[in-house]
Amino acid sequence: MVERDPKTPSYSMSTPDERLFGSDHEPPPQQFGRFLIKRIIGRGGMGIVYQAEQTEPFHRDVALKFIRRGSYGEGVIKRFKLERQALAVMNHENIARVFDADATEDGQPYFVMEYVAGDRIDHFCDQNKLNLEQRLLLFRDVCDAVQHAHMKGVIHRDLKPSNILVTQDGNRMVPKVIDFGVVKPLDPSMSGDSLHTEQGKLMGTPQYMSPEQLSMGQEDVDTRADVYALGVLLFELLTGTLPYEDKWDNVYQYIVNVRKADPPLASVRVRAMDREKIQAVAATRGVEPEALMRRLSGDLDWMLLRALAKDRNERYATASGMATDIDRYLRDEPVWASKPTWTYLMRKFVRRHKLGVAVALAFLAVLVGGIATTSYAMVRAQKASEEADRQRLAAVAARDQAEEAERRSQAVNQFLTNMISSADPEEGHRDVKVVDVLAQAANQVNTSFADEPAVESAVRRAIGQTFLGLGLYDEAQAQIDLALQTSQHHLPTNHKEIQAGLRDLADVHYHRGRYKESEAIYRRLLDTVQSQELVDPVEVIDLKNNLALSIKFQGRLQDAIPLYREALAFRIEHFGPDDDRTIESMNNLAVALKRPEEKVEAESLMRQVFEKVRVVKGENHPWTLSTLNNLAYLQAERGDMYEAIVFHRACLARRIEVLGELHPRTLQSRDALTQCLLATGQLAEAHQQIAQAVDGFKQVLRPDHPNVLRSSLLLVGVLVDVHDVDAAQRAMDELEPRLVEAFGADSRLLFELALHRLGLALHLGGPVEQQLARLHEFQLDLPWYEAVIDSYSAASKVHSTDDLVQWDRANLRLSQYLEGAERHYARMERMLAEAYDKQSNELQVAATRKRFKLRWPDARTELESIQKPLN
Known part of the structure; x- marks a missing residue:
């Protein structure tokens, strides 16, 4: 530390010449406890700071800060305490650390902090x-x-x-x-x-x-x-x-x-x-x-x-x-x-690629300089050697490119200013009138820019990206496909604009649930970028992050996790721990960590993400809500179902307010809330939530989208649980061929459907041998696979009290699995309680219900806000 700048008065401070241990003229002591005082390095109205050498338990230079004598007013003590607390909670390379805090024998507070041997x-x-x-x-x-x-x-x-x-x-x-x-x-x-x-x-x-x-x-x-x-x-x-x-x-x-x-x-x-x-x-x-x-x-x-x-x-x-x-x-x-005008963006593009367009950059600088400078450069070019002639021709081409960019700027800026920016939900909320305007604008692009394909491509990409942000995937892909076709027809194969268009297309595939297609495009782009003479490591990491997302949603978590860890390490090193990109990587890694030994790391990462995003973005920002949703999933996965419900309810309410009822993320919140409600036996609300989710998904997504299929499967399970036999049977018959086509005949989703068919058969009291045999055909690598089959099998063989006891034991084994089998455990416990009830065995009914209650105990308190469980 150094003395304060004498030229910059601090108006919260009083006279600067008092001494800590005595009068103004008394020199500081040489020894204070385990500290050897060297010199005064800072003074203020509240305190004095000394450089000192700590002699125990080890030697190091430290800074000692004391409240000056005679300044022990309540406000001064509070501020001194507050500074000490503030330093204590922070741990950052670029903030001086606090080591200790204490008081002298006569009650004079002080704390020990890092001594910084540097200059202002x-x-x-x-x-x-x-x-x-x-x-x-x-x-x-x-x-x-x-x-x-x-x-x-x-x-x-x-x-x-x-x-x-x-x-x-x-x-x-x-x-x-x-x-x-x-x-x-x-x-x-x-x-x-x-x-x-x-x-x-x-x-x-x-x-x-x-x-x-x-x-x-x-x-x-x-x-x-x-x-x-x-x-x-x-x-x-x-x-x-x-x-x-x-x-x-x-x-x-x-x-x-x-x-x-x-x-x-x-x-x-x-x-x-x-x-x-x-x-x-x-x-x-x-x-x-x-x-x-x-x-x-x-x-x-x-x-x-x-x-x-x-x-x-x-x-x-x-x-x-x-x-x-x-x-x-x-x-x-x-x-x-x-203000991001296209002229400005073009100038930035040329600066970033100065090796490939050095001549264009030179000519662009001439253009910016004005007409007189341009004329002078052209005259010089006419009198130059053949090399200069080639440069002049390249410059003319660059001039044409700049003029084309200027023409594009007028068109694109008009679209961005008047129609697009106001429709982005990241900045506000979805406005149907704005969506209608976007659709009308998309229809007018052909006639408006029939002779300007570059302008048409730029406008279509901008519209497509905005449709994507609004969750209108069909409209987004239509515009991005047309933009990519236009740029591929008019630009070289490896042109940056084509790469950008391919990334847009991969993003659309990803959001539509076509993860194999998005993975293929991200891999293609990654190969292209890494083969370039000048490799941009930031772009490489961005592509690896997106590739990992596509891999993860295909169920290949162990292939995605190394990519997530690589992206997180790179972003921490290059952007710092609080950068948006770093926080994104923390979130992605936390969501992917599913193994039991990874749960602690996952929850720690997600809580850090939530706190960072909530402070920086605000309570209702879509990113904050996504993190809140992920925290709810983590609560459910570790068995805190009631707290997960609190999180999901808060997230759903805020998403409805910010994104609207039909945004895919809002509908995903209803889906997630339904799963927790089912696990805790709240069937009526579960039915209401999932019915709204399925109806909404069908309005905004294609029929074979994974979200539509998964939510429809969840609805089937609810219909079985509420004993709506006819509706459940129709829904299963309609859904099965779609699941086979989308995921294959041996997928986990087909196994889930088979369990629902067996559940319905058990309710009806008919033969179940065929359904049981089908379950054993899947051979899935799930920790609860055998346990859930044993529980359903035991339920099908109840003819006596002993059979009920065997079913009870099977349910106890199933209860050991906290992730994946929740809804089936809840179903089996309800059916077991009903079976005991038919035998008028009130003691066993009570025991079953108590066990179910203990599996997911009531939340410790009814939380009014989402912050309380996060403390």
Whole structure:
């Protein structure tokens, strides 16, 4: 740690010259318990920080932070305790760690934390003359640290250069966020009583405080205040100055300025500097002044404006969102902070593929420069050698490509702006009128772009992707097929646009349940990408992740898991633990881990995913709801059926609200809830839920879609359990040939259907020998395969009390299996209780029902929210 920057006053602090152990003029002690005090490295109104050497139980340098004497007010003690708690719950490479906490003999609190032997981030960058890319990479790690704090429920509220120190670990630069002295908890329980910012008093450093912080308690503060401070920090690292002038007569003039005036563009701020200043700033960044202004103009300007937006709803929603945009900028991909026009996207595409289109890039730069520059380049090209002539011809081709892209931009932007973006459920909800507009637009593409196949392809792909997001798979595939046909007819075989079209097609197959088809396309794309001269490892991992999904849904979990683990390891290393892509991989791996020895790892991963996504995306985001649904499955698989029902009910209600009644994910929630209701004997509601699910699936999916078939099979089982004999028989006869065609005659789903036929036969009291013989033909590799057959077989042989006892024992064996056989165990227990009841054996009826109750005991409490079981 180092002393605070004397140029940046912190208005929550008082006089900075007091001493911890005595008067202002008394030097610090040389020894304090097991610590040898070396020097004071930080002071504030709340406390003093010492560098010390810990002598027991081992030697290391540490930082000791004490509350200063005379400052033991209730608010100060709360803030000190809160800082200690905040540091204790965090575990991140880029956050200073806390080792211990205690109090002196006379009650003076202190805690022991990691000593960071580094320099403040702005000084480190300037002294080492880091270029813009190096500064962005360093800053990106700071974003990761802040995101980690937010995920732990902590807002820093005083992010600034002096609170971020940089150390060297070999060749690595490691930033460390320190001083959580004005931290605010997202969860008030962290500090017991809530700790609020006092009205009329600033908590933090004004130059780095967001407009809502500068309201002095009149507006609430959330994690986006830290995003604003990160924007100020990045502005300073890139330009050498602050967004707003830090010269003011009093702090209140500064507050008025920040809350009313818009922040300047970074490039404009640099351009306004005097000559000496700009030369000094550029020199410490290893670039010429004009180049610095040019680099800041565009993406970096946009990114900073978004982070510094006065309205926090217009800022990056999270620190990780800002980090992701930095990653995209460094990879020459379009950044989210910018308006994604097709001209802009085209420019980014050329930058990312500069080896293959170097001449095109040069000519595109000429075009952007204006007509005069273009004319000059053309004249130069006419006077050049044959090599220059070839370059000119290539440039002309690039010009034509750019002009074509510009024509496409007008058409595609119009579709995106007016029709498509408003229909994406990831941003809102499904609107039937918007769907109608999309369908009408798709019908007009042929006539609108009859002479412009590239524009037609781009528009169709955009429409197709949106139909896919809405769960309208037939419409999506129709548009993507047409787009792919158009691009394949007009572009080279390995063109990126064709690869993108193939990925869209694979995505459609995947969502339609055609997993073999999607697997084949993903493998083809993977071979193509890996055979290229320049292999993009990120693209490779993305394809492997999608390939694993297609493999997993074909039941080949052990083939998918290594791909999931590879993707997760890569994404943690390259994107960090809180990146969306990393969280996606954690989710996928958790869902695939089904073996008993993998259950603990699966649940741990899924709970981490849920907490991360809920904080970053919000309670009702579709991704949060998918994770909630997966958590419910994990609860069911470990036998907590009633808690699984609570999760499924919450997920269903939110999906209806966000996605609508007929979205496939909403219908999947009804399906999943039905399975839990069946397992716990709640037949009436199970019948209602699965009937709605089947009816909905039939409206939005093709008849042979796996979801339609699986839900129809579940409905068959419910009809058997509620003794609707005629409906059950009709449904089984209609469903069986479809299951055989889709999954084969020996599939597990046919085994399930055979069990339902046997269940119906047992209810009717007819012969069951043929059905029993059919069960033994499957020879499935299921842990409960023999147990469930034994239970049904015992049920068919009841002629005496002894036979009931044998059936009871068979059910006890079946009860040992918590996954897969739940509905059949529930059916057998109900039928056994009915059989005992017919013999007026009340004691055995009660025992059977008690055993069934113990199998899935009532939830410990009726949970009103989904958060409680997750704590």
